Amino acid sequence: MTGVPRIVNRSLLGLAGLLLAVFGGSVLAVGLGVDPPSWWLHDSRHDVLLSDADRARWRDDGWWWPAVIAVLAVAVLLAVWWLAALVRRRRLAEVLVDTGDGAGALLRGRALENVLAGEAGALEGVQTAQVSLTGRRSAPEATVRLLLEPHAGPRDTLNRLTTESLAHARDSAGLASLPTEVRLRGAGHGAERAP
Amino acid sequence: MSEPQGLKSTQHLPVIEKTTESELGQSTSAADYIPLPAPDAAKDGSGRFWSARRVPAAVLATAVLAAGGLLLYDVVAVRADRTAMHWRGPLARELAERPLDDTWVLVGAGVATALGLWLLVLATTPGLRGVLPMRRPHPDVRAGLHRGAAALVLRDRAMKVSGVRSVRVRMGRRKADVRAVSQHRELDDVRADLDATLADGIRALGLTRRPALSVRVARPGRKG
Secondary structure, eight states, rough: SSSOHHHHHHHHHHHHHHHHHHHHHHHHHHTTTTOOOOOOOOOTSSSSSHHHHHTTTTSTTTHHHHHHHHHHHHHHHHHHHHHHHHHOOOOEEEEOOOOOOSEEEEEEEEHHHHHHHHHHHHHHHHEEEEEEEESSSEEEEEEEEEEEEOOOOOOHHHIIIIIIIIIHHHHHTOOOOOOOEEEEEEEEOOOOOOO | OOEEETTTSSSSHHOOOOOOOOHHHOOSSOOOOSSSOOTTHHHHHHHOOOOHHHHHHHHHHHHHHHHHHHHHHHHHHHTTTOOOOOTHHHHHHHHHHHHHTSSHHHHHHHHHHHHHHHHHHHSOOOOOOOEEEBBSSSSEEEEEHHHHHHHHHHHHHHHHHHTEEEEEEEEOEEEEEEEEEEOOOOOOHHHHHHHHHHHHHHHHTTSSOOOOEEEEEEETTOOO
């Protein structure tokens, strides 16, 4: 996965959805005549969303405005962080290569990506290949996007990718394993008749 | 891309022919084809692909940033002895005067509820319905095939059956729906050939859960 983990995205989306659904649903229910429990925000269908008394309840307390400003500031900062993380795609800058002599070496992530993409693109049945590395530099992960040539068999092409390109990249970088996610698309072409 | 088949100089054709031949021997009729996953499919499968929900997340983050930023700016401005923006007075008045059974309040609440439920659905469902999980060729490798690519493979195979004039393949998550138009051959023969070829084609997709196959063959209509 690149960028923010999907868990973060999904948790925040779920939280926002829950808040909207609970408050929207409660206003809808009370507005349509359901009797709310006594401790609920609204008393009856003739109540208003936010009365002047509610709005001004803590206004004279010293902590009110600082608290409002702090909460808003935190929300804004979180939103900025979230947006920035969504836009920025985290890619692995370098991969740690175990050279066997205890010293190790650093391989540029972009270089490994290019080599892997070049090898995968040259495979039979593959039109183009895109590779991006994520994860940590001692445990990189790869995401591969393949565009299949017309008439290429997906299963066979995937097997070739695994046994040739991925195995080669893993061995040449001295990695114990290279977890990989592959997505295969097909290059569109017109219908052809067999002669 | 329409080389004659006899021309062996192309790179990709021989492999397709080889797999077709070696596997055709295993599947002689459609009755042999069982659309159920193999017993070890759960272990070997790639599992469902889960979308990162990047776009809805970006939209929500932008909305929170805009609303929060505006409110923060105005609250701080008022604290610094400037005048509040003009929308705050009317907004506070509307909130304090409209009863809950007012039409617009109900409409707004309905919209908010629907939006909230939709966000909950987005948060909890995998999405990426267009990606079909494939069997893992190696424990480290997860793979997914886009539905369009799967349909293309099946269509190409179906077009190779003699007597088939045109094919439409609709690839669902559980079922491949194939409609062929045939001329110059018995429909039942064409159908039997298509069944065998496509069962083989579905195996060549290498999916975790092999889709069921539905084949319909018809004569061309008057309008073609």
